Amino acid sequence: MFRLRLVPSNTRFPFLRYRVVCIAASVVFGAVSIVLAIWPGLSMGVDFRGGVTIEARSLSGPADLGALRASLGGIGGGDVTLQEFGSRNDVLIRIGSASESEDALRAAAEKVKETLGAKFEFRRVEFVGPQVSSELIQSAIWAVVLGLLAMMVYVWFRFEWQFSIGTIASLVHDVLLTVGLLAITRYDFNLSQIAAILTIIGYSMNDTVVVFDRVRENLRKWRKMPLDELLDLSINETLSRTMMTSMTTLLALIPLYFFGGDAIEGFAFTMIWGVFVGTYSSIFIAAPILIYLDLDKKREQWAREADAAALPAAKAEKP
């Protein structure tokens, strides 16, 4: 019977052969991402920048951005920007920056609403004071750092410290490249993007753990196999599953990107990118890094333990 296979069974791709190139490329991309995050920087949304965002819908046909700009220009020290949003009837109005006081921002928002008057429906108003926005930045950074640390500690407990190094390297890679992409695409960086980044961490971790599980299993099964061969084998054995799950996750995300509405679009976009980066990093970074981390000693220890456990059992069976 017909079966759709993304990856044929029994592949023998020599992933480890390209490890130097892959890791070097990832280091370069990571560095570029850091640079991009500083300049031009992320396009901070209202959560982290503070200020006011108003989504208004014109009740009388397409909104005339030029005329609106003229009439709203003087409000709040001129710090009002407009942009089309979704349909031609919708405008997104942003006011102010984190430096302004709550009261000044409020007053500017009132003024904008007053000026637009009854010709517009206010679909969404978000106001974040300077103190709240700086608190949100802090807790967002904490959440990402904590997320990374939690994953590292988890892998350390469940596997060995060598594995947790591979994990943290691949997760940091994922976070950096995601931030880099957001700096390029200029999607608003809001709390929902932090949610996406944390989900990417969880997702990439998921992929990595599946490969690591197989590596651990094979380390016990093939005692004499050279480590690079063994890592290649483990990645190949799990490749079919890795691709399947990436595919199903993408299938869920694509409708979300197209139909989920403006608020979800950015989140879905980041997640789609995250699926690619996360899958890549589990295969080309997390596992290959293990080869540099002296796993053979661990392997010998496991072998001795297994022998020691098997010996008394064998003796007990003899008589």
Next chain:
Amino acid sequence: MLHFPRWKIALILAVCGLGFLAALPNLMPKAALEALPSWLPARPLHLGLDLRGGSHLLLEVDADTIVKERLEAIVDSARGDLRRERIAYTDLSVVGKEVVVVVRDAQERERAVQILRGQAMQIANSVMGTTAPDLSVQAGADGRIVVQLTEVALKDRRRAAVDQSIEIIRRRIDQTGTSEPVIQREGDQRIVVQLPGVDDPDRIKRLLGKTAKMTFRLVDDNVPLEDIARGRAPAGIEFLDSDERGRRTGEKTPVQRRVMVSGDTLTDAQATFQDNQPVVSFRFDSIGARRFGEATERNVGKRFAIVLDGRVISAPVIREPIRGGSGIISGNFTVQSANDLALLLRAGALPAPLKIVEERSVGPSLGADSIRAGVAASVGGLALILIYMVMSYGLFFGGIANLALIVNLVLIVGVLSLTQASMTLPGIAGIVLTIGMAVDANVLIYERVREEIRSGKTPLAAMDAGYARAMTTIIDSNLTALITSVILFWLGSGPVKGFAVTSAIGIATSAFTAVSLSRMIVATWLRRMRPQRLDI
């Protein structure tokens, strides 16, 4: 791995059945739901503000004001006490968060410290069952005595102020007729107010922005006009802005600092009309009525000012003693502002000013659009995955994974309905994502089974090994995903929290459906049919 005792089967089916029942109210028409007995936990999904439309406000209580008021009260009463004891002092005042006074004479300083200690109030420590003074008094060698509120006292006052504010806010909002408002403390000095269905919260924001501290005080018309113009206020007098009718802006009114009667003695206030003008009528309680009567009797012919939050709203001349305990404020009102003032006076004054530090309002049309978008995305994603699974694993095994997926969705909706956790737009995204990742457990199992078959195992052995070996991986991958959800929950406010909740629930239910339900179905099938080969 493939053996299921009867009780386990019963348990798995019972969990699925309960989940289905809990999800059922979402399909029932509203009338049928209301006909159910109230003890049944039958409720549909609780939609968050971003889906149903509404307003979320984060308010901050200005704690500095409370501290300052307490310190000023200490200065006032200490001044009287020190004079009575004939202690020579200088520079008694509030400096920052301290009261400072200088007493040169060492012996008198000792007595002054005692007097200042006497100003302290006892605060109860509910944990230890003890009380402690709220002030710490320290005398320096240079003659300076410093009085501070203790750390415990500061905390106590802040907590009390937030509690009291919540009460007042609730009263004010209830009077506006908003349904189902949520008013909660958040952290040390903040309050969350959620107003479902309110898409333009401007009126409520105005109401919450007023402290509504009202005082009745005498106007001192002996102050020369040029002193007012220069802002030189004599002792015991302050110049206040005025909202009186017919006043030019910027003209100040000289008002005594001493309060004749305070607004907290009001028992009722209503908006009415007098000479076709909107006015507010009020009534004092018995103490307030007596004080007001006495004060007006002594000051016939003078003016008194009705002061609200530091602004004069009206300053009428006292024509005769007012003994009835009721009166009328005829300020510069519109019908709306008279109504609002009456409402504020009825609800009482806030202990300290409130500042709105965050607001998120969503109109009902955007909420409805978001629901539509979320449903479209969910249905689309689900359909794609169902098809894809059948294409990859065949009608039978793909079908089992799909059944598990659908049951999983029902369970998520069931748990969300039962717990009444808020369903937000990011929450929908969480569910869609869960749909995508939930099949992972089944994918892991099936891929493993394929491998085991390739290595030459019999169908039964391959299935058994597949489930057994995939299990540790499933546990690892689900636990790590759960950890990130917990962190997100901790980070998140409102909508993002919704995402964390739905994905956490989704992880739990998908682990359940993959390892129990689908395994049970496969196990039963294997035992009944004893297939010679697996079409996977």
